[in-house]
Amino acid sequence: MEREQYLAAIKPRMPEKRYIHTVGVMETAINLAHKYGEDVKKAETAAILHDIAKYADIEWMENIVRDEKLDERLIGWGSELLHGPVGACIAQSEFGITDDELLNAIRFHTTGRANMSRLEKIIFVADMIEPNRRFDGVDRLRKKAQKNLDKAMSACVRHTLAFLIDTKQPIYPLSIECYNDMMNREDSEG
Ligand code: GDP
Ligand code: FE
Ligand code: FE
Secondary structure, eight states: OOHHHHHHHHGGGSOHHHHHHHHHHHHHHHHHHHHHTOOHHHHHHHHHHTTTTTTSOHHHHHHHHHHTTOOGGGTTSOHHHHHHHHHHHHHHHTTOOOOHHHHHHHHTTTTOOSSOOHHHHHHHHHHHHSTTOOOTTHHHHHHHHHHOHHHHHHHHHHHHHHHHHHTTOOOOHHHHHHHHHHHHHHHHHO
């Protein structure tokens, strides 16, 4: 499918604001894919589909977790944690996407995980720094993303975890595994 077809397919499934965010993630992901030698079309498609399940019914998503034998730990965490893994299922079942790298970029875009692929990092970072995002420190993250993808990924994960701790929210195990992996790599890289 071409970009315009994907965009037309996702538009009715989300509010205008989320659609604008999605287009921002798409443009940012394309830019990062060019910069870091990733498959541009894959980055574009993963970005367009990354929040496809954001407004899906929670009970429906929890049933998908059970039916598709996804990580049972997802039950009870709500749509913020469900929409990535369920979005990957929708990308597969409704859009016929079979590429595991692309599906994983959608699946892990909220939490990250240990040993992330380049495409996963590009979608995670693009989601956080796309031009419509406004929060303290976002410009610093944007600059980092233009210099070093791993350092930008690390800074984005630290920012998310710091925010979750500040606002007293529980941290999903994959988010912690992602953080630990990033910190261990930083140690070994000096
Ligand atoms: P969005 O879908 O474009 O809004 O962005 P994300 O998919 O990256 O994140 C959705 C929400 O999940 C954000 O508000 C994050 O702060 C939140 N989030 C990310 N990781 C965790 C986590 O480990 N635990 C909790 N409770 N929330 C998280
Ligand atoms: Fe998301
Ligand atoms: Fe998003």
